[in-house]
Every structure is written in C-alpha cells, then in structure tokens.
Amino acid sequence: MKILVTGAQGQLGKEIARRGSEHEFILAGRDMLDITQESDVQILFRQAKPEVVIHCAAYTNVDGAEADPDGAFKVNVIGSQNMAAACLETGARLIYVSTDYVFDGAANKPYREFDPVNPQSVYGTTKWQGEELVRQILGRHYILRTAWLYGDGNNFVRTMLRLADEQPFLKVVHDQIGSPTSTVDLARAIFKLLQSDAYGTYHATCQGQCSWYDFAKEIFQQAGKNVDVCPITTAEFPRPAKRPAHSVLDNYMLRMTVGDPMRMWQEALQDYLALNKVN
Numbered sequence: 001m002k003i004l005v006t007g008a009q010g011q012l013g014k015e016i017a018r019r020g021s022e023h024e025f026i027l028a029g030r031d032m033l034d035i036t037q038e039s040d041v042q043i044l045f046r047q048a049k050p051e052v053v054i055h056c057a058a059y060t061n062v063d064g065a066e067a068d069p070d071g072a073f074k075v076n077v078i079g080s081q082n083m084a085a086a087c088l089e090t091g092a093r094l095i096y097v098s099t100d101y102v103f104d105g106a107a108n109k110p111y112r113e114f115d116p117v118n119p120q121s122v123y124g125t126t127k128w129q130g131e132e133l134v135r136q137i138l139g140r141h142y143i144l145r146t147a148w149l150y151g152d153g154n155n156f157v158r159t160m161l162r163l164a165d166e167q168p169f170l171k172v173v174h175d176q177i178g179s180p181t182s183t184v185d186l187a188r189a190i191f192k193l194l195q196s197d198a199y200g201t202y203h204a205t206c207q208g209q210c211s212w213y214d215f216a217k218e219i220f221q222q223a224g225k226n227v228d229v230c231p232i233t234t235a236e237f238p239r240p241a242k243r244p245a246h247s248v249l250d251n252y253m254l255r256m257t258v259g260d261p262m263r264m265w266q267e268a269l270q271d272y273l274a275l276n277k278v279n
C-alpha cells in the first residue's frame, strides 16, 4: 500500500513510520506539508498518488486551543477538510484520528461509537467538526477515537518520569478517568482496519481504565521510581480547557468488525517503559 502520513513527526506519525518495511510511505511532517494549505495538499496528492492517508496531524495543545480557537479550527477542521477532499478526488481511503474529548464525560459507563457527543473544549469541538466534515465528504473513511495517547514525544508518561527525577513529591488529579493508550496499540488497530472495507467510526483505546493518579502510580511502580504521589481534584488543578471527568471508550465497533487488538493499558505501558529504557 502507498500510504501518506500527515503529522509524521508527531507521536502517532512516528509510530506509523516504524512500519516502513511493510508499506511504501510518504512521511509528511509539517515542514513538508501544511495541511491547512489546500493547494499544497492537492499538489502533493496529484504527485504522490497515495492509496491511503493516515491523517495524524492535528492541533493537539488542548489548553492552548482555548486562547487560539481559530488556529485550532484551521488545523483540525479546515486541514481535515482538505485531506478528505483530496482523498475524494484521487480515490484514496482516509484514517482520521479523533479523541475521547468529543464527549462531555458525564456518563458512568464506557462510551460507544454512536453515543451522543458533547465536546466541552475548543480542542474537542474542532476534532468533532473535523470528524463531521470527513463523514460528509468521503465515504471511504475510518474515524478512530483514541485517548491519553503516549509514544515518541511529549506525553504524560515522560512528564511524570521527568518530574520524578526533579521532585520527591507530586500531586496528580484523581477524578478524571480514562484509558491510557500506547501509539503501538493504536497503530496496530489502524493497520488491522486498513485490511478491511469496514468504513465508519471506531473507538480504539487500550483496555481497562484508571485516573491520572492511578496512571502515575503505575508508571512509578513499573519504572522503579520512589515518589510520593498525592491525589488531588480537578478543581485543585485548574486548567484553561475543561476535561471530561469520565471518558472511557468502549471499542465496540472494533469487536464487532475486525476484532479488538488493543492490550490492557498496564501491559502496553510495560512494553513502552522497556523500549524507552527508563528502568
């Protein structure tokens, strides 16, 4: 398969690129392709003729987006519109990666793909609007909602490990519940779906759930770090963007179609820490 990867220098983009021997990749970081520039997108598609686009580029600064809604809209909505339109013109299939932040987090059970959305932040809203444009423009799409993603880049695991080396005592939020997800597992789900024509919307997170506090404790335990972690509430750690309190996703559509390849979050974390040689 000839695959164009947008946002190729981001966490997920780098993980997709690691599967280079199996496919022909066009790895488009922001320096090669600014997805907000419609004519640049069209030129690249006409030259490269991808069969599949794995669209990883996004405005992912959740708090920054609150002060820069137009910037987030341009990347997450207009950029995604450009990708879907170019796919329509050239016959390519599109993977659009979305987020648990499309939900408000008020549910007390895991969200399924057809549950009503109600984003609470600029980031969540623009990712939802990007989803909607992809659905409207292109039939041959797969929308994958993931959450609490970590891989090769800035993420919660790396932040916790860095802070553990700087401070003996940390405060971490315990009243937001989600599913930490490794880019390795998400990439696995993406390539599994690409082998099928099962187009549509999917949830793709690692199995199990925890709070950020539980996640931090597990990171330190697995990495052999001796840190005192104190649970605090979201109200005690105010951020510009509102986060969903309970955004656990049920990978229902994966189970019903190609099968759910995602591991338990603790197992995926173990692999990540071993590969990143932190313990």
Ligand SMILES: NC(=O)c1ccc[n+]([C@@H]2O[C@H](COP(=O)([O-])OP(=O)(O)OC[C@H]3O[C@@H](n4cnc5c(N)ncnc54)[C@H](OP(=O)(O)O)[C@@H]3O)[C@@H](O)[C@H]2O)c1
Binding pocket: 006, 007, 008, 009, 010, 011, 012, 013, 029, 030, 033, 034, 035, 036, 055, 056, 057, 058, 059, 060, 075, 079, 097, 098, 099, 100, 127, 146, 147, 148, 149, 150, 153
């Ligand atoms: N990280 C999470 O916890 C999380 C959770 C749920 C869903 N997701 C979704 O998963 C996907 C991958 O996330 P990630 O963690 O890999 O994100 P990431 O590491 O922040 O990577 C995103 C990439 O997109 C690039 N980008 C931004 N604006 C662009 C533009 N106009 N044109 C081209 N590239 C542009 C960024 O480049 P610069 O670095 O130069 O800005 C960056 O390399 C995204 O769709 C995200 O919304 C992420």
